[in-house]
Amino acid sequence: MVRPLICCALLAACASNSPPPDVSVTPVSARVVTSTGSGVVDLSRSAETIGVPIAVSANPDTVYVALVAVYRELGVPTPLLEPAHRVAGNEMLRVRRRFGGAPMQSYVDCGGTPGQPNAETYDMEIGLVSYVTPAAGGGSTITTTLSAAGNDPMLGKDRQMRCASTGELERRIVRMVRDRLKLG
Numbered sequence: 001m002v003r004p005l006i007c008c009a010l011l012a013a014c015a016s017n018s019p020p021p022d023v024s025v026t027p028v029s030a031r032v033v034t035s036t037g038s039g040v041v042d043l044s045r046s047a048e049t050i051g052v053p054i055a056v057s058a059n060p061d062t063v064y065v066a067l068v069a070v071y072r073e074l075g076v077p078t079p080l081l082e083p084a085h086r087v088a089g090n091e092m093l094r095v096r097r098r099f100g101g102a103p104m105q106s107y108v109d110c111g112g113t114p115g116q117p118n119a120e121t122y123d124m125e126i127g128l129v130s131y132v133t134p135a136a137g138g139g140s141t142i143t144t145t146l147s148a149a150g151n152d153p154m155l156g157k158d159r160q161m162r163c164a165s166t167g168e169l170e171r172r173i174v175r176m177v178r179d180r181l182k183l184g
Contacts, residue, residue: 070176071088108164
């Protein structure tokens with residue numbers, strides 16, 4: 001009888017002390033083909049996918065419930081839901097022009113010409129994942145990663161371009177969680 005209780009306690013302890021998410025920068029390559037098709041340039045650079053951690057003064061379980069509600073409010077389906085690890089997100093969200101009621105250029109930078117940013121005309125594939133972890137001094141930390149790639153619909157899916165996060169969506173998610181929890 002005692003053995004099952006000890007196992008449950010150990011599992012609960014492991015779940016609450018799970019390691020923080022891996023939000024390291026990883027190398028990626030971009031391939032540029034010249035307009036004549038005769039030249040190819042491969043560029044190596046760091047990925048734009050960086051976790052943006054922001055503190056919230058509420059316990060992690062409460063923050064996680066609010067986070068999932070914020071994803072719903074933004075219209076983000078969440079096939080990635082792991083309540084035991086407080087993870088929510090979507091690793092393959094397809095978006096065009098607007099996201100959560102705002103222009104795509106507010107959240108990602110894909111380059112472009114003055115007055116015509118590519119984020120506004122490209123078909124976007126976005127990975128958006130948030131993790132809630134206990135903060136050292138109490139409260140919680142929400143770490144959100146946003147990765148994005150865009151395709152010019154005129155050129156097809158073979159010419160995908162990595163796009164950089166502006167950090168604004170990550171901050172908006174935390175503002176919405178704080179508003180939902182009335183933390184100001």
